[in-house]
């Protein structure tokens with residue numbers, strides 16, 4: 001089953017797909033990086049940033065100018081789960097991909113109680 005509204009997209013800050021979609025519909029952020037204003041989504045380990053950009057494109061139907069795109073991290077990390085559309089990835093695969101990402105990149109979630 002593809003990602004559902006109650007599935008977490010940003011594990012670091014426990015931000016669900018529904019919250020991100022609502023934020024995009026209501027606030028109409030001009031660039032995907034503004035989604036960080038929604039409960040800090042995307043500001044932790046960085047795993048969810050490609051998904052946030054895809055959701056932003058879908059919900060706001062804007063193409064970010066090349067000079068505003070979020071840098072994907074210092075680490076050039078690619079995986080099927082990370083680059084999938086929300087409708088094309090199982091939540092368990094998305095979550096497992098993030099665990100692999102943390103292990104392989106050495107990145108860590110924020111220490112302030114988020115995971």
Ligand code: FES
Nearest residue numbers: 010011012044045
């Ligand atoms: S999962 Fe979103 S920043 Fe870590």
